[in-house]
Structures are given as C-alpha cells and as structure tokens.
Amino acid sequence: MILGCAGARLSDEERAFFRAEQPWGFILFGRNVETMEQIRALTAELRAAVGRNAPVLIDQEGGTVRRLRPPLVRDYPPASVIGRLYASSPDEAKEAAYACGRLIAADLLSVGVDVDCAPVLDMPPEPDTGFIANRAFGSDPEQVRVLAQAMADGLKAGGVLPVIKHMPGHGRGLADSHIGLPVVKEPLALLAERDFRPFRELTGIRMAMTCHVLFEAVDAENPASASAKVVEQVMRGSIGFDGLIISDDISMNALAGDIGERARAVAAAGIDIILHCNGKMDEMRAVADAAPALAGVSLIRSDRALDGRPAADDANLAALSRRLDDILQARS
Template sequence: MTSSSRAMILGCGGPRLSVEEKQFFRAVQPWGFILFGRNIESLEQVKMLTGEMREAVGWQAPVLVDQEGGTVRRLRPPLVRDYPPAARIAALYAASPEAAREAAWISGRLMAGDLLPLGINVDCAPVLDIPPAPGAGFLADRTFGCDPDQVIAMAQAQADGLKAGGVLPVVKHMPGHGRGLLDSHKRLPVVDAPLALLRDRDFRPFREVTGIAMAMTCHVLFEAVDPDNPASASKKLVEEVMRGEIGFDGLIISDDISMNALSGDIATRARAVADAGLDIILHCNGDMPEMRAVAGQAPQLAGDALTRATTALASAPEADDSDLKALSRRFDALMDEKG
C-alpha cells in the first residue's frame, strides 16, 4: 500500500470509473474498494473495473465484495453458478456434520474461484452471527444456525475454503448481530441480553474461528456493554469486547456507514467510527458528495491500524490447484442428498 492510504474503503457509482472518480480516488487514496450489483455487468467488465480501481490508487489495493450465497450475492447466474444461503448448507449438519463442513468448505472454495480471476481478493463472509431462534431476525437465512458449535464449525470451513482459493475472508458482524432482529439498514437494533449470555453464545464464534485477519462490525446497540452507542461507534465495545474479551487482533472494518442504524450525517458517522477505534471506515453507496465527506474524516492509516492492514494483506495464501468443476459437482451432490 502507499504511505498515504487513508483508513477507508469506498464504492463507486457504476460499472466503470468516471473521470471524476478516478481523480478523486487518486487524490484521497482509499485503502480499498467494495463492489455491489450496480458495478457488475459481465466478468470481463468487472475485471476491467478492479484494474481501474487499483490503477487509480497506484497499488494492488484490496477489492471487496459481499458474496455469501442466497440473497447476498453481488455476482449471480449466469455470470457465476448459483449458491444457496448459509442456512441451507447448515441444514446438512443434523444428519452429517462432516458432510455439512465439506459443503461449507466447497462453497467458499468455489466462490473464491469466481472472485479471484476478476481481481476481487476479499470476500465479506462468512457470517458468524447466531440468531436466538431458527428464522428469527432479518439475518436468519444468512446464518449457519442457532448452535454456537455448529456455527463455529461451518463458518470455519467456509472461511478455510475461501482462503484455499486465495481470497481473504472478512467475518461478520462482530461482536454478533444475531439478537439484533431489526434490519440495521433501516433502524438501530437494540440487544438487551445480559453480558454473560452474549459471552457464552454470541461472542463465541468470533473468539473461536481461527486464522481470520479481518472482521466487520455490526450497527447494533448492546445495552449490557454500552447503552449509548452502537458497536461500530462504541470505543467501549471495540476495546473491551472486540479487542478484549474476543481477543481479535486483526483489522476491524465498520459495517457500511450509510446504513440508517447510525445517526447523524455521513461526516458525523465517519468521525464516530474513527473515534471508536475501528481501523477502517466502510462506505458503500458510491455517492460522491458522501465519499468526499468520508474522506474529510478518515485518518491516514498509521500505527497499529497500518500494521494490522499490512499483516492482513500479507496473510493471503496462493490459490490451491483444486478441480473446480469436480468440486461443483460434489457440492451439488451434497446438497441433493439433503433433498
């Protein structure tokens, strides 16, 4: 990365960078970029776009995407094969934990095989959140179940599959969005569970899934820890829970600050995230005035945050030589066995 990289990840408006976007990115030097459906038309176009992004900042900056499967897939058929949501893969676990873990690993490996050739080297997955009951909350089908041991096993397998394909996983949504039943894109979820319960269930996957260099926060208020600020804007949550109890020493990225769970204008939100001690501010919608406001608040990457960012990128392995066609057939067979 360059010595002037700022602590932010930004989106862009369309399938190619505009002249204004190129000039802006060159000037403000975001640490990374993130793609959404509006940025995706064809495989060749995506590859050109990721190349333009890196050319604008002058180095091989990380390019992220949310590619979980199910409803959260920025690349979809016919560009890539279909992927089921985490909950459907997790349904295999009751009959055969081994088959479920294999399916989760294959899903990660196949998604990495789709992403890396396009220049996308970071996937915002797997989801480690644990809903309080099956089907509860807006995240329900995006999760690997309600049992912490099952979630840990499945998320570990999917993360390992992504890494086997040379793509870095970003676990989400630390320290756990599962009890935050409201859609944080629209409103602020509030969790009133006692801290002991959160430690025993919600925080466990983030503590026990290993080999993870990056995590994304949640815009959820945990009354037992900080009754005034959502996790993404809470210095107490970051220091005492994410760094402390969970013990996560990797790069912590905010969830998208344009989500309406956060209050104030975009500059206020960006400043709150930075002041809370998160390493990277994430802003996704590609709106230029908002991105300029974020750039006005994002600090230059330095100190521990710079070390964590450097370490995260350096941890990316080379893709293995898996036979992706054979893995795709095996994945279909595993899912068909469930019926």
C-alpha cells in the same frame, strides 16, 4: 477507508478523486456488475486509480446476499441450507461449506476481487429469524464455528481473504440496521457464552466487520461500530480479536448524524477502517475529510492482513462443484 463507485466503469471524477484521496480499498455491489469481463476491467481500473494492488471487496455469501449471480457464476445456497445438513451429517455440511468457499473464491479471483465479506458468524435466537435470517449457519455456537471455519478455509484456499461478520454478533439484533438501530438487551454473560463464541474461536482470520447494533449491557448509548467500549471490552477484549476491524457500511441508518459525523464516530471508537458503500461522490468526499490517515497499530494490522493474502491452490473445481451438488441434492 473503503469506498464504492457508482457504476460499471469509473468516471473521470471518480478516478481523480481516488487518485488524490488514496482509499485503503474498494467494495463492489450489484450496480457495478454487468459481465465477468466488465468486472475484471473495473477492478483493474480501481487499482490503477490508486497506483497499487489495493484490496477489492465484495459481499458474496450465497443465498440472498451475493453480488455475482447466475448466469455469471453458479448458484450458491444460503448458509441456513448448509446449517440444516449439520444435524444429520456434520461432515458433509462442513464439506459443503468448504466447497462453497473454495468455489466462490475462484469466481471472485477470476475478476480481480481478492476479499470476500463472508462468512457470517451471527446467530439468530431461532433459525431463519430476524435481520440475519437465512444468512446464518445456525443458532448453535459450535455448529456456526465449524461451518464458518470451513467456508473461511475454502476462501483462503482459493486465494481470497475472508472478512468475518458482523462482530460481535448481529443475530439478536432483529431489526434491519439499514433502516434503524437494532437493540440487544440480553446480559453480557449470555452474549459472551453464545453470541461472541464463534468470533472468539475461529482461527486464522485477519479481518472482521462490525455490526451496527446497540448492546445495552456494554454501552447503552452507542452502537457497536461507534462504541469504544464495545471495541475494547468485547471485540479486542472478550473475543480477543487482534486483526483489522472494518466498520459495517456507515451509510446504513442505524448510525446517527450525517456521513461525516458517522465516519468520525467510527474512527473515534477505534475501528481501523471506515466502510462507505453507496458510491455517492458528495458522501465519499465527506468520508475522506473525516477519515484519519492509516497509522500506528491500525497500519500494522493492515500490513499483517494484506501480507497474508494467500495464493490459490490447484483444486479440481469441476469435481468440487459436482460434489457440492451431490451433497445438496441428496439432503434436499
């Protein structure tokens, strides 16, 4: 399991709980962010609580979904801004996506965060629509693949592991899965040809996050995160992803049941790691009670992912930041 915490520093209760339950990793949100120094201290506290170099994740996409914001770090555009560059200048769009990934990685690594839940590979049926909206690089599979690959490569070059999301694709799931269950009715052949394609074709990726979307063509009863059919037939089958699969946040209300029931359903579906984000102690205890020990093929996938944690290169970050600004300003 991956768990959150309630505030800017760990409480004694959280510290004791994490020490006893040994979550695989942690995730930070806006409630955990005050200053760069404070975030650095918090990530050190989290790792000290479990006594190992546990992965610390964050959602830092750019645009609306980013936990570190100015003035702590520079401004980063939403994926849709880079996507719009692609039609007139694919090379510059790719360069901008890489630069965002590399610069974001530097921000994150400086405060002890080594995993970014990005890039987004979801494709809305029309640009800037639905729940994903401007978080998407576009609605063309090749464009999304190219730009997501560039951002992922930039993150890795900066020493941060990417988590692609939301597999097998939240784009056609237009409803907000924090509130309710999005339903996709399109036939499987169309989804495989378009929506699943960027996930299938991205290379060098060791971790992916699911979506809480119901795909009627595969499983008319269970959303992807809780569907053994979607996991086996689509994520592991059609897409062919053999890395570590992390659920989306199980406190999102697209999932049915209480927190313990959600955690058990996700584990039963074959998801490797259960993600719970809100930091509420009673819910985290229920997740800990429900989450199985990491073992077997899931442990192998975890070891493979963490063994692949990259070292940061020696890129000139100031020059890269200026180049990103030049591209964005020239195309604005």
